[in-house]
Amino acid sequence: xxxxxxxxxxxxxxxxxxxxxxxxxxxxxxxxxxxxxxxxxxxxxxxxxxxxxxxxxxxxxxxxxxxxxxxxxxxxxxxxxxxxxxxxxxxxxxxxxxxxxxxxxxxxxxxxxxxxxxxxxxxxxxxxxxxxxxxxxxxxxxxxxxxxxxxxxxxxxxxxxxxxxxxxxxxxxxxxxxxxxxxxxxxxxxxxxxxxxxxxxxxxxxxxxxxxxxxxxxxxxxxxxxxxxxxxxxxxxxxxxxxxxxxxxxxxxxxxxxxxxxxxxxxxxxxxxxxxxxxxxxxxxxxxxxxxxxxxxxxxxxxxxxxxxxxxxxxxxxxxxxxxxxxxxxxxxxxxxxxxxxxxxxxxxxxxxxxxxxxxxxxxxxxxxxxxxxxxxxxxxxxxxxxxxxxxxxxxxxxxxxxxxxxxxxxxxxxxxxxxxxxxxxx
Amino acid sequence: xxxxxxxxxxxxxxxxxxxxxxxxxxxxxxxxxxxxxxxxxxxxxxxxxxxxxxxxxxxxxxxxxxxxxxxxxxxxxxxxxxxxxxxxxxxxxxxxxxxxxxxxxxxxxxxxxxxxxxxxxxxxxxxxxxxxxxxxxxxxxxxxxxxxxxxxxxxxxxxxxxxxxxxxxxxxxxxxxxxxxxxxxxxxxxxxxxxxxxxxxxxxxxxxxxxxxxxxxxxxxxxxxxxxxxxxxxxxxxxxxxxxxxxxxxxxxxxxxxxxxxxxxxxxxxxxxxxxxxxxxxxxxxxxxxxxxxxxxxxxxxxxxx
Numbered sequence: 001x002x003x004x005x006x007x008x009x010x011x012x013x014x015x016x017x018x019x020x021x022x023x024x025x026x027x028x029x030x031x032x033x034x035x036x037x038x039x040x041x042x043x044x045x046x047x048x049x050x051x052x053x054x055x056x057x058x059x060x061x062x063x064x065x066x067x068x069x070x071x072x073x074x075x076x077x078x079x080x081x082x083x084x085x086x087x088x089x090x091x092x093x094x095x096x097x098x099x100x101x102x103x104x105x106x107x108x109x110x111x112x113x114x115x116x117x118x119x120x121x122x123x124x125x126x127x128x129x130x131x132x133x134x135x136x137x138x139x140x141x142x143x144x145x146x147x148x149x150x151x152x153x154x155x156x157x158x159x160x161x162x163x164x165x166x167x168x169x170x171x172x173x174x175x176x177x178x179x180x181x182x183x184x185x186x187x188x189x190x191x192x193x194x195x196x197x198x199x200x201x202x203x204x205x206x207x208x209x210x211x212x213x214x215x216x217x218x219x220x221x222x223x224x225x226x227x228x229x230x231x232x233x234x235x236x237x238x239x240x241x242x243x244x245x246x247x248x249x250x251x252x253x254x255x256x257x258x259x260x261x262x263x264x265x266x267x268x269x270x271x272x273x274x275x276x277x278x279x280x281x282x283x284x285x286x287x288x289x290x291x292x293x294x295x296x297x298x299x300x301x302x303x304x305x306x307x308x309x310x311x312x313x314x315x316x317x318x319x320x321x322x323x324x325x326x327x328x329x330x331x332x333x334x335x336x337x338x339x340x341x342x343x344x345x346x347x348x349x350x351x352x353x354x355x356x357x358x359x360x361x362x363x364x365x366x367x368x369x370x371x372x373x374x375x376x377x378x379x380x381x382x383x384x385x386x387x388x389x390x391x392x393x394x395x396x397x398x399x400x401x402x403x404x405x406x407x408x409x410x411x412x413x414x415x416x417x418x419x420x421x422x423x424x425x426x427x
Numbered sequence: 428x429x430x431x432x433x434x435x436x437x438x439x440x441x442x443x444x445x446x447x448x449x450x451x452x453x454x455x456x457x458x459x460x461x462x463x464x465x466x467x468x469x470x471x472x473x474x475x476x477x478x479x480x481x482x483x484x485x486x487x488x489x490x491x492x493x494x495x496x497x498x499x500x501x502x503x504x505x506x507x508x509x510x511x512x513x514x515x516x517x518x519x520x521x522x523x524x525x526x527x528x529x530x531x532x533x534x535x536x537x538x539x540x541x542x543x544x545x546x547x548x549x550x551x552x553x554x555x556x557x558x559x560x561x562x563x564x565x566x567x568x569x570x571x572x573x574x575x576x577x578x579x580x581x582x583x584x585x586x587x588x589x590x591x592x593x594x595x596x597x598x599x600x601x602x603x604x605x606x607x608x609x610x611x612x613x614x615x616x617x618x619x620x621x622x623x624x625x626x627x628x629x630x631x632x633x634x635x636x637x638x639x640x641x642x643x644x645x646x647x648x649x650x651x652x653x654x655x656x657x658x659x660x661x662x663x664x665x666x667x668x669x670x671x672x673x674x675x676x677x678x679x680x681x682x683x684x685x686x687x688x689x690x691x692x693x694x695x696x697x698x699x700x701x702x703x704x705x706x707x708x709x710x711x712x713x714x715x716x717x718x719x720x721x722x723x724x725x726x727x728x729x730x731x732x733x
Binding site: 169176177186189190195196197198200201212213214215216217219 | 428429430431432433434520523524525526527528531583587680681682732733
């Protein structure tokens with residue numbers, strides 16, 4: 001189907017086919033309703049937190065969130081202070097990673113709030129399994145996933161600034177064909193029927209209005225669904241030598257002339273350290289207890305928690321707080337003494353940047369391995385849309401660690417994926 | 428609404444895919460012509476280099492100008508930016524950056540064709556295998572045209588895709604005439620009387636043999652072939668037909684008044700009587716002038732829209 005995923009630093013062969021396992025993963029609809037409620041609750045609290053952090057910072061004044069964490073956060077963008085995006089929402093599109101533990105409970109492992117990817121694979125996986133198992137779909141009532149792109153388009157249109165007309169222009173901003181998720185950027189633009197633009201297609205005038213270069217001249221843009229990281233978004237505001245971004249985009253956004261999804265700076269909550277506070281944030285902003293539990297998390301910033309981590313490296317997964325894609329990960333019980341020593345040195349050098357969690361025995365599901373069916377570890381990434389209202393995908397992208405015994409499901413580290421079926425009435 | 432960058436990518440994708448198709452037709456038409464000649468007649472493959480305007484690039488890469496190296500250069504060579512394989516690679520690269528506007532199934536065909544030619548790069552070099560390689564290229568390009576013809580909305584994206592093809596096609600027809608036909612005319616009466624066979628190969632190079640005969644009801648004859656390929660209003664590969672179609676597509680685009688003068692100058696060149704059509708050098712020179720006018724038209728399209 002032409003689905004590819006680009007693996008960085010793999011020499012010439014940059015496009016690799018995305019391995020797909022045909023056996024779908026089943027989740028009961030009743031259980032899924034609970035998960036959906038938990039995810040929506042989580043995103044309401046996270047968005048309230050981001051909005052607060054860039055404005056009043058009540059959460060710090062009230063002593064719930066330590067100020068020093070913010071001071072060291074690599075994803076906090078001072079350029080975003082004082083901005084009030086529509087609906088108070090910054091993280092419009094979130095991909096949260098869930099794992100099922102040995103106790104059968106779904107835990108949230110992390111929330112991807114910057115430019116989460118994978119939703120196109122979820123949609124394509126369903127397209128493949130509909131063809132392969134057309135008869136099964138007759139017998140089970142499998143909840144459809146196709147509505148995602150319509151919901152996304154509805155959300156993006158709703159973000160348009162008041163000043164834009166009745167027919168706002170939405171674009172998807174991609175770093176271009178060499179980006180690992182380019183396939184997805186093109187896919188989403190195509191499904192929504194909107195322009196797929198690169199930085200050089202956009203220009204911001206002295207009037208702080210974003211326009212795109214078309215064959216009829218410059219045309220106004222109202223909403224930018226950006227798939228470029230903050231730091232490359234606008235060379236005027238962030239990295240001056242970024243060739244991918246649009247000079248002046250931040251000016252236009254701050255002036256309220258364009259909506260950006262996800263909002264710049266939303267990544268402040270996409271941080272494995274902030275993650276550890278999410279249950280507190282839910283309590284603080286919503287006055288509720290978290291419906292979906294976090295994985296217990298040790299924050300190396302604190303002396304006592306760090307001491308525990310350093311003493312129990314073999315039993316823990318150690319992760320850098322701000323890396324995605326599984327780079328720099330240490331899985332304690334599978335590590336060598338040398339790897340643990342390196343991890344300990346890393347932690348000592350920059351404690352804030354490291355967290356540790358108990359090793360979760362990820363659940364396994366049946367997977368076709370050659371001619372046999374064997375258990376393989378999986379996680380699950382549902383996508384949550386937030387604006388005036390919320391939408392959660394029916395299921396999400398199940399990623400599977402194809403190597404026997406492996407717990408690493410990341411596509412950049414040899415993982416594959418499966419279709420996920422939310423099935424009514426048990427199975 | 429169409430992004431300038433996307434217009435540019437579609438225009439060049441259209442040109443490159445057309446170039447791959449035309450070059451494949453040309454090599455095959457020429458191969459069939461040579462096969463028809465008795466082995467006693469010495470055959471040369473060098474006109475193919477002249478037609479594609481690649482003599483200099485060729486000399487930089489290859490030594491002997493024999494069949495094998497010339498065909499390999501035109502079909503497969505990565506150092507030749509106009510080889511069939513290179514042109515397909517470039518067409519694909521351009522389409523990759525505008526997959527959101529290009530029909531998905533047409534993209535799949537281009538992508539599959541790219542995967543085929545890049546893994547079977549050398550499949551068309553040996554005469555025995557050549558037909559299959561060329562057929563595959565022509566068939567897949569035809570499929571792309573079919574999918575686009577029946578499923579793509581007629582908006583500016585479509586116009587740019589077609590404009591690229593039309594200009595490339597017109598250019599290729601003038602090249603075939605300029606080199607192959609001029610050479611034939613220049614030789615005067617061929618004592619071996621293989622002239623008809625060679626005019627047939629000119630027509631075949633642009634897939635025009637059957638339609639020539641339907642349209643003209645004439646036997647294959649030099650001047651009639653030249654007239655057909657330059658001025659036919661009904662043959663889609665004639666220069667006249669392509670230029671008329673360019674003008675029609677421009678009607679749909681904004682700001683086309685900036686481009687029209689360049690269309691007129693191609694038409695002017697086309698309607699200039701060739702002083703003595705039996706003079707090969709003269710014919711070659713007038714084809715050169717049309718090519719220059721087409722190049723100016725192409726540049727104007729790019730500078731106006733892209």
